Amino acid sequence: MKINTSAALLTAAVMPCTAVYAADNTKVGYGQGTNVDENNRPVDAVQFNSRFGDLDAFALSEDDKRIIITFDQGYENGYTAKILDTLKEKDVQAIFFLTGPYAQTEHDLVQRMIDEGHILGNHGMTHASLPTLSDEDAKKEIMSLHDYVMENYGYEMQYFRCPCGEYSERALETAKNCGYKTLFWSSAYVDWNTNSQPSPAEGLKKLGDAAHGGEILLLHSVSATNAEILGQLIDDFRAKGFEV
Structure with missing residues (x-):
């Protein structure tokens, strides 16, 4: 799968949810793991793609020259405007869930995200863990937000990220049957704890050391550190030869 970060090229229509059948609904907490392959890709992320790619669920992009930056938008903490300023300055398109x-x-x-060419992703209307919901409520968790964004912004979302990073085979099937591709991540760090932020130097080193082709990077916009280091991080990725 190639994830194209040009919103204008995302033209496939999202169809109404169809029935989900007997897929396993055991809840799994996703993590990319610490073991990496010869290309610095987390082995668990590679295996996730292999196992769940037929359900349109991915932890890595197949574009081995690119790093895709994504942000989870649970609540506003005053840093998103600065993040958008940096992305505009660096001519980078991101996915905002x-x-x-x-x-x-x-x-x-x-x-502003829409106007500046970023991609909006679906992170659930209430951020509920899909495997804990009935099939009907899982569909509603996805499609009520889908419909809200379509009706209020005229934007049709096509990428889903499982709330809490919790999934099951049935949850992935539900998202696919709603017309979505599910994106996890292959790089992340503890940036979401606003009371215990990593230093800028720590953030740059950790994210820089983990860089790899096909990376889907998960960041949280509530992080003061992320807002501070984003421009340098993009420059560092490009200095390593990656497209961002």
Whole structure:
């Protein structure tokens, strides 16, 4: 799978959810692991693609020259505008995974994401763990946010990220049957704890050391560190020869 970060090229229509059958609904907490292959890709992420690619669920892109930057948007902490400024300055398009409350309360920032060519992703209307829901409620968790964003922003989302990083085979099948590709990640760090932020030097080193082709990088926009280091991080990725 090649994930193209040009929103204009994402033209496939998302279809209404169809029935989910007897897929396993055992809840699994995703993690990319620490073991890496010869290309510095986390082995667990590679195996995830192999196992669940037929359900349109991916932890890596097949574009081995690119790093895709994604942000989870659970709530606004005052840093998203600065992040958008940096992305615009560096000419980078990112994927922003919105929760329902974010889409409902941060209209100006969401509209700016769209206007500046970023991709909006679906992170669940209530950020509920899909394997804990009935099939009908799991569909509603996805499609109620899908419909809200379509109706209020005129934007059709096509990428889903499982809330809490928790999934099951049935949850992935539900997302696929709703017309979505599910994106996890192959690089992340503890940036979400606003009371215990890594230093800028720590963040740059950790993310730089983990860089790899096909990377899907998970960041959180509530992080003061991320807002501070994003420009340098993009420059560092490009200095290593990656497209961002």
